[in-house]
Amino acid sequence: MSAAAARIPVITIDGPTASGKGTIAHRVAQALGWAVLDSGALYRLTALAVQQQGVDEDDENAVAQAAQRLDVAFQGEQVLLSGIDVAGLIRQESVGNLASKIAAYAPLRQALLERQRAFRLAPGLVADGRDMGTVVFPDAPLKIFLVADVRARAERRCKQLKEKGFSANLTRLLEDMRERDERDRTRANAPLLAAADAKTVDSSALSIDETVNVVLDFWSSLGFPAAQ
Template sequence: MKKKIPVITIDGPSGVGKSTLSYAISNKLKWNFLESGYLYRTIAYYITKFNIPLKEKKIIPILKNIKFNFKYINNKIKVIFENKDISKKLCSEKNSIISSKIAIFPYIRKWLLYKQRKFRKFPGLVTNGRDMGTKVFSDALIKIFLITKIKERAKRRCLELKSNGFNINFNFLLKKMKERDNRDKNRIICPLKPDKNAIIIDSTNMNFKNTLQIMLKYIYKKLKNINNKT
């Protein structure tokens, strides 16, 4: 019987630190990495660049032209479009809002499902998003769901945006994050929620290092138990 490629999923709302934590874990394990949100953000970038109406029937024809060109430079994900690094543009709040809105479109989610699963390669995959553990990799070996109080998430997101050169009002961002949470939790297709087998970690009062240590402790214990059984 062919050995199944192991997957670790890290889900949760925006601003909980999924990206940096999952990338750090993939480095520790020397596993492959997938930032699922960048797939949606890249589509959102195309929509903005070519002034495409935010309607699924208008977006579907352009999907075949979208190529996801990811590179890892200095431990950071770089998205290359027409030989230019567009990573910072993908992180803008405008792009984030558009990517959230297209995430409710059934065809786009189905189209991306195939793309996401192609990242599953040996020795393993660490991925993050909103439905990685509940839908995309429902058979994942380890599932983690991160939560953080929304004001703390907005604070972190503000710092992230400012570090990337964006100036944004905290109260405006807080309002937009609440709206996105509502969209993600109440959408009909793959709503944001923890898988029944996920370990839930609240990082509200923890820094990056503390949260990473807790996650790695759980992951190493789980991997050790599995290796002992085989």
């Protein structure tokens, strides 16, 4: 990483699935006038490409090669894969479950590492994922580890899916989420855990606005302006 890039501030927001990382990251970035990185989308996009292209999901190198070939662009709410908006498709549970599985592959994580770091552009970046503070941006001045009760997260995801027109079963979602949490925590490569210097925020009983304000307060407490 260049010296210039190292001077660009980053706020990382890590946490388990459906903890609200993406929503909070976008709101914080909007308040600060910064860019946002949804790292999970890159893994979901890879999973979708694997499904669409018939790539062997158990072949770690083939999956990594699929990731290297991704033609991706983020435009507001749109997530473009080869020019097609797949924002809805990558939120399907089958894609999310496959993304969780392949995220454990070392070749894939390495393939996406520099692509993620390339999002670090002035005036700043809010990056959400599972290893943003521990692996991708370990020098970030503020690292948030966002948690929430697993039932609260399952209920949020169920509501999100139904609002997007997808069928969703709360009991099945809760089971899938517990399995995914365990897989993310115990994987050998970049397991889900809080960075040693991260601030843990429990959003179970907080609104989106309240959670955003907690993050911005942490940021301003470091001596930086809270918002534009």
